[in-house]
Amino acid sequence: GAGVSQSPSNKVTEKGKDVELRCDPISGHTALYWYRQSLGQGLEFLIYFQGNSAPDKSGLPSDRFSAERTGGSVSTLTIQRTQQEDSAVYLCASSSSRDLRSYGYTFGSGTRLTVV
């Protein structure tokens, strides 16, 4: 596609429910990233996929969070048993290269998650 597409754009869920957030990166981009921004905080790294390599999951805040990337393209971030502190804007980004010395990220427009 022309850009990074995220869905849904907004999601309100009840505490304890599971949610799935979707990211469709730019075609051909090998690297895909998930970040989140909680109220008053900076962008927090969650997980990074690069090609067929094992993902870097070092930023996932708890085992309630998981992500997968199917066929090197679309990624799904799953949050199980949501808590109020999970409320945030979840941003996906992709990059054409592992070389972040030359290229920046292309971001999606985000999913605003509200847990009530």
Place this chain on the structure above:
Amino acid sequence: ILNVEQSPQSLHVQEGDSTNFTCSFPSSNFYALHWYRWETAKSPEALFVMTLNGDEKKKGRISATLNTKEGYSYLYIKGSQPEDSATYLCAFLSGNTGKLIFGQGTTLQVKP
């Protein structure tokens, strides 16, 4: 833990004013420094990717400088316009980790 600090947290200026913000990052194992602009209801957009000490990059009225030895970068906006109102994010790449660590951003509001 890698810390990327940005200051000020927010800034209000009048149209036509010039302004600048600071990004501080660890000076060891530096690979790259990125600047992004994030306008309300839009996606963050890459402004600059900087790698060399002393680098200076320019895009229109916006420019950035880089000092890797002391671990800081400045972003300058000359003659601010209301359309410059946004949050400006810097992000640090440490080693070849493949991922960026972001600061908390500087939110700029330009009043007409």
